[in-house]
Amino acid sequence: MSLTHRAATTLVRRAPPAVRQTAAAVQQQRRTKADASTSQAVFTSPFHRGQNNQQDTTAIPSFKKYRGGSEAGNKLFSYFMVGGLGGLSALGAKDTVQNFLVNMSASADVLAQAKVEVDLATIPEGKNVIIKWRGKPVFVRHRTADEIKEADDTDWAKLRDPQPDSARVKKPEWLIMVGVCTHLGCVPIGESGDFGGWFCPCHGSHYDISGRARKGPAPLNLEIPEYDFMDETNLVIG
Numbered sequence: 001m002s003l004t005h006r007a008a009t010t011l012v013r014r015a016p017p018a019v020r021q022t023a024a025a026v027q028q029q030r031r032t033k034a035d036a037s038t039s040q041a042v043f044t045s046p047f048h049r050g051q052n053n054q055q056d057t058t059a060i061p062s063f064k065k066y067r068g069g070s071e072a073g074n075k076l077f078s079y080f081m082v083g084g085l086g087g088l089s090a091l092g093a094k095d096t097v098q099n100f101l102v103n104m105s106a107s108a109d110v111l112a113q114a115k116v117e118v119d120l121a122t123i124p125e126g127k128n129v130i131i132k133w134r135g136k137p138v139f140v141r142h143r144t145a146d147e148i149k150e151a152d153d154t155d156w157a158k159l160r161d162p163q164p165d166s167a168r169v170k171k172p173e174w175l176i177m178v179g180v181c182t183h184l185g186c187v188p189i190g191e192s193g194d195f196g197g198w199f200c201p202c203h204g205s206h207y208d209i210s211g212r213a214r215k216g217p218a219p220l221n222l223e224i225p226e227y228d229f230m231d232e233t234n235l236v237i238g
């Protein structure tokens, strides 16, 4: 309570009744004015409760004082941030994909073995050599005239995996096959078995002199890889 107000109250108490009434009326008027001015400055909370004590969720608080700068400036900042972060993300994604592809691709030593050159002049007639190609053994057989005849004369249509000898060779004297048993992947032994070709000791599969499955559990003929003759004495496998 201010000093003036206190003095006025003291005077009112000490004054005669008529004067006291007038002074009291003046005080009441002042109070009413003060109340009126106070009610105009009331802050309305966005969370105030309206009728039926329900929360008013439609009132939108103003964030004006938190906003800084012009609209153009704000947009420029937003575009810069979006562009910058987008660029960084793209860079990261590119690096990730690149690293993944580099890891998945074949290493230098594997690529070097993608093609293998064989000097056929070093393989005498009637002999086998085994070449390592892409981690697998490849049989190269220099067949004799008798072996070629035997392979040709076989009634191939009745075989488990019917295939004529002519479909398995490019030159009759050279038989080139992947040396992996078609049953479960063992390496068959050359110049053995019941048909003068290859024998797989793992479960007893027999292949003939054309590498065709003739007996035992092997379901298919030995696979023929991709190969080409560069000239009379040079073979390239792969």
Ligand code: FES
Pocket (backbone or CB within 6 Å): 181, 182, 183, 184, 185, 186, 200, 201, 202, 203, 204, 205, 216, 217, 218
């Ligand atoms: S792996 Fe050759 S016969 Fe089973």
